[in-house]
Amino acid sequence: MEKWRATSNLRRSLKSILNRQLSSVSEFRYLNEKRSCQSSFNLIRDCKSLGQVNAIQHRCFSSASTLVQRNPSFSTLNSDDISYFKGLLGEKSVIQDEDRLETVNTDWMHKYKGSSKLLLLPRSTEEVAQILRYCNSRCLAVVPQGGNTGLVGGSVPVFDEVIVNVSSMKNIISFDKVSGILVCEAGCILENLISFLDNQGFIMPLDLGAKGSCQIGGNVSTNAGGLRLVRYGSLHENVLGLEAVLANGDVLDMLGTLRKDNTGYDLKHLFIGSEGSLGIVTKVSILTPPKLSSVNIAFLACNDYSSCQKLLMEAKRKLGEILSAFEFLDTEAMNLVLHQFDGVRNPLPASMHNFYILIETTGSDESYNRANNSKEDQRNTNKANDGGRRIKLDGCKLHVLAREQECRSCGWLVRTMRREFGHWILRFHQR
Amino acid sequence: MEKWRATSNLRRSLKSILNRQLSSVSEFRYLNEKRSCQSSFNLIRDCKSLGQVNAIQHRCFSSASTLVQRNPSFSTLNSDDISYFKGLLGEKSVIQDEDRLETVNTDWMHKYKGSSKLLLLPRSTEEVAQILRYCNSRCLAVVPQGGNTGLVGGSVPVFDEVIVNVSSMKNIISFDKVSGILVCEAGCILENLISFLDNQGFIMPLDLGAKGSCQIGGNVSTNAGGLRLVRYGSLHENVLGLEAVLANGDVLDMLGTLRKDNTGYDLKHLFIGSEGSLGIVTKVSILTPPKLSSVNIAFLACNDYSSCQKLLMEAKRKLGEILSAFEFLDTEAMNLVLHQFDGVRNPLPASMHNFYILIETTGSDESYNRANNSKEDQRNTNKANDGGRRIKLDGCKLHVLAREQECRSCGWLVRTMRREFGHWILRFHQR
Numbered sequence: 065m066e067k068w069r070a071t072s073n074l075r076r077s078l079k080s081i082l083n084r085q086l087s088s089v090s091e092f093r094y095l096n097e098k099r100s101c102q103s104s105f106n107l108i109r110d111c112k113s114l115g116q117v118n119a120i121q122h123r124c125f126s127s128a129s130t131l132v133q134r135n136p137s138f139s140t141l142n143s144d145d146i147s148y149f150k151g152l153l154g155e156k157s158v159i160q161d162e163d164r165l166e167t168v169n170t171d172w173m174h175k176y177k178g179s180s181k182l183l184l185l186p187r188s189t190e191e192v193a194q195i196l197r198y199c200n201s202r203c204l205a206v207v208p209q210g211g212n213t214g215l216v217g218g219s220v221p222v223f224d225e226v227i228v229n230v231s232s233m234k235n236i237i238s239f240d241k242v243s244g245i246l247v248c249e250a251g252c253i254l255e256n257l258i259s260f261l262d263n264q265g266f267i268m269p270l271d272l273g274a275k276g277s278c279q280i281g282g283n284v285s286t287n288a289g290g291l292r293l294v295r296y297g298s299l300h301e302n303v304l305g306l307e308a309v310l311a312n313g314d315v316l317d318m319l320g321t322l323r324k325d326n327t328g329y330d331l332k333h334l335f336i337g338s339e340g341s342l343g344i345v346t347k348v349s350i351l352t353p354p355k356l357s358s359v360n361i362a363f364l365a366c367n368d369y370s371s372c373q374k375l376l377m378e379a380k381r382k383l384g385e386i387l388s389a390f391e392f393l394d395t396e397a398m399n400l401v402l403h404q405f406d407g408v409r410n411p412l413p414a415s416m417h418n419f420y421i422l423i424e425t426t427g428s429d430e431s432y433n434r435a436n437n438s439k440e441d442q443r444n445t446n447k448a449n450d451g452g453r454r455i456k457l458d459g460c461k462l463h464v465l466a467r468e469q470e471c472r473s474c475g476w477l478v479r480t481m482r483r484e485f486g487h488w489i490l491r492f493h494q495r
Numbered sequence: 496m497e498k499w500r501a502t503s504n505l506r507r508s509l510k511s512i513l514n515r516q517l518s519s520v521s522e523f524r525y526l527n528e529k530r531s532c533q534s535s536f537n538l539i540r541d542c543k544s545l546g547q548v549n550a551i552q553h554r555c556f557s558s559a560s561t562l563v564q565r566n567p568s569f570s571t572l573n574s575d576d577i578s579y580f581k582g583l584l585g586e587k588s589v590i591q592d593e594d595r596l597e598t599v600n601t602d603w604m605h606k607y608k609g610s611s612k613l614l615l616l617p618r619s620t621e622e623v624a625q626i627l628r629y630c631n632s633r634c635l636a637v638v639p640q641g642g643n644t645g646l647v648g649g650s651v652p653v654f655d656e657v658i659v660n661v662s663s664m665k666n667i668i669s670f671d672k673v674s675g676i677l678v679c680e681a682g683c684i685l686e687n688l689i690s691f692l693d694n695q696g697f698i699m700p701l702d703l704g705a706k707g708s709c710q711i712g713g714n715v716s717t718n719a720g721g722l723r724l725v726r727y728g729s730l731h732e733n734v735l736g737l738e739a740v741l742a743n744g745d746v747l748d749m750l751g752t753l754r755k756d757n758t759g760y761d762l763k764h765l766f767i768g769s770e771g772s773l774g775i776v777t778k779v780s781i782l783t784p785p786k787l788s789s790v791n792i793a794f795l796a797c798n799d800y801s802s803c804q805k806l807l808m809e810a811k812r813k814l815g816e817i818l819s820a821f822e823f824l825d826t827e828a829m830n831l832v833l834h835q836f837d838g839v840r841n842p843l844p845a846s847m848h849n850f851y852i853l854i855e856t857t858g859s860d861e862s863y864n865r866a867n868n869s870k871e872d873q874r875n876t877n878k879a880n881d882g883g884r885r886i887k888l889d890g891c892k893l894h895v896l897a898r899e900q901e902c903r904s905c906g907w908l909v910r911t912m913r914r915e916f917g918h919w920i921l922r923f924h925q926r
Contacts, residue, residue, distance in 0.1 A: 242807060287755075287761075289755050289757075293754070297732045298754070300732065301728045324724055326717070326718040326729075326768040329768070329769050331765075334764070354808075377672065380675070381859065383859065384787045384859030385859060427815060427816050
């Protein structure tokens, strides 16, 4: 019944949003243009600490360079607005302090900078709803913000939007050990959820470098992927339900905990990855897999791209159900890492390889799940016989890293940055 | 770019649909009311061949019994319409023959019966688009139909809707062995896709009893789950892209093949499970997992429900990555099966148990993946030591079936029906 109500609410709201032509005038900024720049920004991020890129960048639609103009139909904040918010949230949750505004006006990479004069910190769905209802009636622009760790500027204002930051909504609502379903508020920091689940014998289906700061609501709104996507799929798979507040303050309760609920339209998927442009996610229910005890990593080099493809096919087939990550680097990316960080070295022989692959396996049986790949080349394609599962490859030149210490110095570096290293349990079969 | 176009197309179409108030006047009937009756229909289905239920039933909203009335604003077919369709599709694809119409007007369980006078068999997306564009302009009601194997009457007309059956669209468009991504037309029969993939060393992420007749477009439109859901997740996870034709004839090209594409709104999810009410799915791209060589099944009985829950938790934890199915039956369901089918017997001791569990494992290593559960009860909770992985349970009474022949006589019966049996490769560790 709740769901049907949600459907009809959304239908009404979509209609009203569409009628107001969301792409030109909207309470939520339409952020897709930023995301289309993501791939080039990643490279810029990698170079940042080399001092190559420091200037605040202007946002643009992909390659076009037209500046976004502030829509004059939006109002500007006045003292009545501030009074209303203080009455609603209390003095402490209405932030006008310049230093704190500086932080939330700037993205993690210091590439974008907004000029918001107001940060609101609601503690409940009802407060979010009332904020949005008020802003809607006053035609005040709003930008939803979580951990503000995004790389494409989606969580900071473009102009003077009111920032609604949900970081005060950080309660774990329930966890069912039988089904592995966690229900929590949107402001929960990913790492806190990971720790909580670890104590229960479960893991989060997503893990990424920003986990110490990013929030689950933001993860859902940006459809964050991370290191475990190859094994556990995207958030479209793992998020079972959502609660979200629409721009007009309507609350959509789609917070189901049934893994296969196909009654009606599955509207929650619209919110996953929509970057807050359809509403602010306030609660999430998520399916979490059990923690498996055995994690292993291997690092390999290939001379050509087709060998990498063959390796992926073989890894999927031979490691099958225990394959939990398959990460790809080319020489350029590898060199960047080697030059960028002290004490990092290529664990493979000095000769230059064109491509590198990091394979991780995770399984429930330690004696068995060894990401143990035999050293093979075109002249020797037989499986080695010293135990463990091996990938057999015809026509590929593989170099195998099988020492923990060596792997620790390079594995996951590119994706998780160094501070995340402790997370990976590296155990290797001695060859 | 294609995706952006699709988004703006859908936005326009949604707007036009919403403006016309889809719930009261729409080219596609709003089928959700039927699905809400699904659980009760399943039981009726089980009893059907006992002759208990034969009458054609009236559709209703859940428990309410209001009859749906034909909306008088829809037109009725005339000879000009028939001429148009014959000109568009050719004589052979415009069916008015009464015998053939009888079949497509009736659902698989012979519970619902429409009175359509016209069956159209388009062979391409363009033909589907032209049909819908024409029907929209003439205000003719349409019902999309695939294999017509649904149990809730979603694929047959309520009144005199034009039936658009996509079974002639059955081409496999591409298959990428590296990524495991299959792209095909919506009319492909599931079993044909399974066979095709089997030859390539892959499997479909979904498998269900109706696979010999059901079509992938219908599977997607109904968000069919089936036997592999616990392992491979729902179609929201596995469907990477869709092509669909909206009611006004617009073609939405969302046929991506990227596993993690989070640019823009992920509109395809709206179509998964929407039962054709938003548009007719014409092409599907789907991620297929590699075929793993070792499949095992165990059949167990539990005395109480909490033991079943504990068993699920232990199965997820101990069998972890190789667990591929966990099916639950209560005594009533078991008795129904035993009485319904000749030659089926309970493989477990004669004493009555309250609950039965069927566990299937699928893995890449035959010597290892044994769904081998030790015979344990409250007095003996130690793991047995004769090899294979075992589930250890405290406080649960388990009876273990470990003989292929015995299992063959009951496994999966309730969900897949007898003709599907050959599919399951049963191999057991001899105890």
